[in-house]
Amino acid sequence: MRIRSAPAITGIAAIALMATACTGGGDSDTEGGSAGGGLTIWTDAERAEAVEAAADEFAEANGIEVSVDTVAFEDMQGDVLNAHQAGNAPDVFIGAHDWTGNLVRNGAVQPIELPQDKAALLDETSLEAMSFDGQLFGVPYSQENLFLMRNAELAPDAPETFEELVETGTELKDAGDVDEVLSMAVTQEGDPYRMNLLFTSGGGYLFGRDDTGTWDPTDLGVGTDESIEAMEKVAEYGEEGEGVLRRSIGLENDAALFYDGDTAFFVAGPWNLADAQEAGIDYEISAFPGFEGGGPASPYIGYQSFFVTEGSENSALAEEFVTNYVTDTDFILSLYEIDPRTPVQTEALESVSADDADIAAIAEAGADGIPMPSIPEMGETWQPLGVAQADIIGGADPREAMEAAARTISEQIGE
């Protein structure tokens, strides 16, 4: 062989290799396409097991393949949006209902028509919460809300009002039984999700609602007199007042204070249950009490839901999965087994409540709850409102702080 031809031979051989690579790649591709196999579901790790079991059943019933991938829950929304833009989004994913507005404005999810017999089984508020512009965008399966967890040894009776809670807590503190009156995460940046309990009880509101009950982004309540008065009431318990609410209590230490017996009252969520049981505290669950003579302390209700992405290649199967499998009582119960949350499906809730007193108590504590607004404008409120609330608890003037927050929020919404 002449030296000159060596590069040519190398080139031909490389092209031959390329050809095999090409057919190899092509084969696997057509396999995926023609069998209509790959329904892809994204879930967080906690629920992966239950979703996988349901997916297997679904796959078998329909003669297709289903793959379940795990994505961290806090990354889910961003990952889905980025993947959707890049054209490789999953067909179905689990998310929180308050993402709906943002998912819709990015055109990433598609509306779902839930057959009436399936819809009738679900809590009506949950379906309203999943709706945007009068359209349903996801199928909810569970809900979560804040509640008051109290140490039944230290405080045997559930307080009726917030004043009563403070009184009991202060007595315990003065007696040296506890260090803190109440463990409620305020954090340096504020926590409007938790603060909503006292905020609504004091008469404050975030967004108004129109006649049909949908959130009205033009009616911003943050800078109104009602909201300022509510925060003035909250400020009485802040660092310059009674010192019940403090910025030094945050998400990194709020639960520990309660588990260590340093406080008798704790603003908790369902995610705290497992640790509370492990800590061996004799706890009781009740609704968080509102101010005396004030409105009810409404916890925000968050719904966990299954979404179908827009433009999914397997949209028929994806829709079939969320409308018929996700609404199935057995499926919801299997999800509950692995990740205990309050089901929104009536049958499942009844069956769970009968066995699990905690779930029943949490559902009851959420009776006065309101679904977290899911309009995209909601995203603009968290930070300014939280900062204002933390500022007020630290001693800032409620009127100035709330009006400043209102200005920032309306500027950001206006953009």
Next chain:
Amino acid sequence: MAASGSDNAGAPDGAPAHPSTAAAPDRRRPPRPPLPGGRFARDGSLAGQIAKIGLLGLFTALGVWAVLPLYLGGNWLGIGLVVAVVGLVYYVYLSKRAVPAKYLVPGVLFLMVFQIFPVLYTMSTSVTNMSDGHRGSKEQAISAVESLSVTRTADSQEYVLTIAAIGDPETGELVFLLTDREGGTHVGDTDGLSELGGATVEDSGKVTDAFGYTILTPAEVNARSGELEEFAVPTGSGAGIRSSGLSTAYEGRALRVYDESCDCVTDTETGVVYTADDERGAFYDDEGGRLPQGWQVNVGADNFARFLFDPAFASSFFSILLWNVVFAVAVTGLVFVVGLAVALTLHVPRMRGKVFYRVLVVLPYAMSSLAMYLLWRDMFNTDFGVINQILGVRIDWFGSVWGARVAVILANVWLGYPYMFLVATGALQAIPRELGQAAQIDGATPWQAFRHVTLPLLMVAMTPILVATFAFNFNNFNAVWLLTRGGPLFSDNSTAGATDLLITYTYRLAFNEATAQYGYAAALSVMIFLIVSVISVMSLWRGKALKEMD
């Protein structure tokens, strides 16, 4: 030292020609230097050839793998680019002429992929309004507006659906076999609804057999999902029967319709007309209300102008920039002073237990900084933190501007000085002790000896490291985010915190709960890139001057 004449030896055409090649000049080709590797490279060993074939094949496969999705997406520019790169690689490795390129190509390709492309992408994003609600193209926005507005009509029927095809399941025309609530069966195609007779219907309402139609299996239906999404059985007045999953269908209507002639969207229910605004990338009505779905548009230098000239944003930007410089200078300076002081202390020859002390000093450096930051955060807690408890004070560390700033600097100096200690120890050991001793014999005090003899020598080695430390701390995201998250924030300006670095500020803009503003964040990133580059180049240049002076 080499003579100045050979200084241009590095230039290719100045390279001394090898006698043997120079002796046989070719008329067409200029005399060429011998190839590195000599005869070996020409013939190539068998193993070398096979490895070459394998690598080239692998690279081509990579190219094919990259082209497939581009082809499906119709991105011809991308395909051209991939083909050009593959072609270039083939040319370089199969030709005998491009020898230097053989060494340069892999490095250049990696540089392009991992450095230049991301920078260019960030720059191109920085001149757009890319953010939530403005991610895709106008076509995508229009299709989202229309398809997301399909709702069930007020008195709509709900049907049990069986999807079938006329003839072949893969290519035959799609039809809906529908069973209404009363048990009546219909067949729907693109022309409309008609009665279906003689079908076998299950209890659930599903049709299991109908003459002339092939019932599709779920997998077959799914394979035609795209068609199905477009498919609707018209029922008059713009409404149609659409599928929802595999077994239900409902009558729905698109409430919002796009009209190309006026470039606007009309809401058929409320009658409101939303006109496209190509400068802001959304549909607006007369009163300024907009449809949620927008698209990405080019905004030119608006993002840059906003944080340089808009009073509200500019004040945040410049105060953050100032603090950012102060933070980076303070941390770098303190880390250097503390690290050097410790290194000098442990450099004293008569000191005992040096190894033990060195291990102690290096400990913070050996631990995960992530965990350490979180630990420091808890130690600074006003009510429960160790620091306040030990000192017996109630300093509001993270709630006050200077408390938070001091806390952030303290924690970072603690984490950073062991590194500087290690570097300084190494540099000190490279300086002959005799120099210091000679200075002392000449009558210099130890301070004078250090100041005029040791330090200048030390700085030659330390300057580049100080520049790198400065650049690192300028963008030290973890240092601030894990301790204070940029806070404290105050209600009068709740987007810019007292300890925010530009990078944490950018992160908050791009990824917090509010609307993700990628365009604006990208513009900030470009600014950070420019600032850090300018500072680094200037300091390195000064460092070089220092070296030459020496």
